[in-house]
Amino acid sequence: MRKLTGAVMVVLLAVLLAGCGGVKVDSGVPSAGAAEAVANPRVLKDPYVDPLKIAFIPWTIGDSVGAAWGDGIERELKNFSNVTFNRYDGKASAETQVTIITELINQKVDGIILQSSDSAALASSVRQAEDAGIPVVCLNLDADTPHAALIAMVDVEAGALIAREIAEAIGGKGNVVIIQAAIGASRGERLETGFRSELAKYPDVKILDAQTGDWLTEKANVVMNDFLTKYPQIDGVFAHNDAMAEGASAAAEAAGRLNDMVIWGADGEKKALEYIENGKMTGTIYTNCYDQGATAARLIMYFINSEANTAAFTKTPVIKMSPIIVTSQTVNSIGPDIRW
Numbered sequence: 001m002r003k004l005t006g007a008v009m010v011v012l013l014a015v016l017l018a019g020c021g022g023v024k025v026d027s028g029v030p031s032a033g034a035a036e037a038v039a040n041p042r043v044l045k046d047p048y049v050d051p052l053k054i055a056f057i058p059w060t061i062g063d064s065v066g067a068a069w070g071d072g073i074e075r076e077l078k079n080f081s082n083v084t085f086n087r088y089d090g091k092a093s094a095e096t097q098v099t100i101i102t103e104l105i106n107q108k109v110d111g112i113i114l115q116s117s118d119s120a121a122l123a124s125s126v127r128q129a130e131d132a133g134i135p136v137v138c139l140n141l142d143a144d145t146p147h148a149a150l151i152a153m154v155d156v157e158a159g160a161l162i163a164r165e166i167a168e169a170i171g172g173k174g175n176v177v178i179i180q181a182a183i184g185a186s187r188g189e190r191l192e193t194g195f196r197s198e199l200a201k202y203p204d205v206k207i208l209d210a211q212t213g214d215w216l217t218e219k220a221n222v223v224m225n226d227f228l229t230k231y232p233q234i235d236g237v238f239a240h241n242d243a244m245a246e247g248a249s250a251a252a253e254a255a256g257r258l259n260d261m262v263i264w265g266a267d268g269e270k271k272a273l274e275y276i277e278n279g280k281m282t283g284t285i286y287t288n289c290y291d292q293g294a295t296a297a298r299l300i301m302y303f304i305n306s307e308a309n310t311a312a313f314t315k316t317p318v319i320k321m322s323p324i325i326v327t328s329q330t331v332n333s334i335g336p337d338i339r340w
Contacts, residue, residue, distance in 0.1 A: 038312035042133035045110065047301045052083045053109040054300055057100055059117045059141065059215070061089035064243070064269045065289055066115060068340035069139055072293025073113060080301070092182070092214075094121035101125040105132050111300035113293075116141045118184040130311040135303040137296045138316075142186045148303055148310040151296050153267070153287040154323045155187050159194025159238075161325060162264045165283060166236040167202040169262045174235030177227045178210035179220045179248055181240040188240045191266060195238055208234065213244040220247030228255050237263040242272035242284055249280045268326060270339040276331045286324040289340050295319065 045052065056073055058066030070087050077083045088104075090097045094117045104112060105128060112129055116122040116138055126136050126143040135148035142150045166176060176199070181188025192210075199205055208231050213220035220239060227234060228251060237252075239245035245265030252258040258280065265272050268286025275281035303310060326334065 038309065040133075040307065040309040041131060041311055042135070042304075042309075044307065045304050047080065047082075047305045049082060052080070052111075052304065053107070054083055054085050054111045054113070054297070055088060055100075055104050055109050056085070056113045057088045057090050057097055058115045058139075059090050060092045061087060063215070064271070064340060065140075065241075065267055068269075068289035069113075069115070069293035069296070071340075072290035072295075073297040074293075075290070076294040076297035077301075083301075090115070090117055092117060094118035094184075097122060098125045101129055105129055105134065108132075109134060110304050112136045113139060113296045113300060114143070115139045116143045116186070117182065119144045119186040120184060133311070135300060135310045137299050139292065139296055140187045142316065146313040146316050148313070149296075149299050149317045149319065151292055151299070151319045152187070152321065153292070154285065154320050155190035156194035156197075157320075158266050158285040158323060159191040159196075160198035161194075161285060161323075162191075162238055162266060162283070163195045163198035163202075165325070165327075166238060166262055166264060167199060167205050169282065170205070170235040172202050173204040175206050175208045175231065175233050176236040176238065177208050177224075177231070177234055179213040179223050179237065179239040179244045180210055181212065182214045183212055185215070185240075191240050205236075213239065213247065215241055215243060217243045217247040217250075220244035221251045222247075224248040224251035225255075228252065228257060234261050236261055239263070239265050241265055242267040242269045242281075245281055245284070246271060246275060249275060253280065268324070268334070273326065273331055273334055273339060276326060276328055279328070283325065283327040286326045286334055287321045288338055290338065292321050295321075 056070055077085045088100045123144040126147050127145045129136050130147050137148050138150045140152050211223045213223050237248050242265035249263050262282040265284040268284050272284045
């Protein structure tokens with residue numbers, strides 16, 4: 001059985017202490033006075049002995065990113081025979097996730113790992129869980145209230161990297177379209193912030209249009225077909241995730257225009273890597289989602305036995321996972337064992 005005091009303590013200290021390399025820190029630790037004002041509602045448990053219940057609520061159970069996170073969480077928690085781990089289907093619905101969290105609070109689970117489908121809509125439920133002594137760790141899509149931690153793929157930074165890659169690929173001049181995440185999704189908003197900020201450095205690159213694809217391949221395919229009908233010249237496509245980039249690629253290929261443009265996603269899922277290898281996508285930003293899920297599990301297990309009062313945090317501590325820019329030149333560096 002692995003000891004929590006190794007990797008977990010390193011990760012937690014990296015989150016809570018400013019200035020650590022590779023980690024973005026918004027210190028969530030309140031001052032002493034604030035800590036006294038909000039009593040710690042959690043009863044500490046022994047993570048090696050006491051029966052524990054950990055829940056994972058992705059945006060939707062069938063998504064490849066959520067599946068990889070869940071597998072990473074499960075692999076980590078198998079080190080603890082006293083832990084019961086369950087996955088719940090958020091069904092791409094904030095209302096469904098709210099209902100699930102309410103039920104989990106009533107069941108008195110020990111920790112919740114959440115991919116929040118709507119930052120504002122899930123804030124109250126996450127606050128209720130924290131106030132009930134249940135630490136909440138979010139993955140990528142955050143909730144608009146302080147809580148135990150957010151473990152995220154790079155977002156603003158990824159958007160900027162993709163903007164630079166697209167602009168350079170089209171010679172600093174041309175037309176770009178954006179296929180956006182579901183409305184209210186914090187990761188999508190941050191990706192686009194980084195993308196637009198960086199693209200502003202290229203005055204001859206114009207953003208023609210931006211429409212939501214709701215994270216879905218099929219919806220993105222419809223959106224891309226609309227773009228192709230409206231705009232005779234599209235030089236670059238930025239989709240907020242790989243699934244939508246795949247939908248855009250299929251639409252461009254069907255229209256005979258795939259070779260006229262560069263298409264970028266952001267996640268690094270297995271299918272997208274295959275698209276890049278086959279020349280159907282230009283690039284993506286890869287994140288090891290197994291590690292991301294495992295990191296969430298380690299943090300939850302730490303907080304269960306920690307006197308850290310996550311209910312009193314004034315900001316959510318943030319861990320950013322290391323990204324890899326993937327193109328046809330670098331895709332072979334992502335081995336089969338870490339493709340998800």
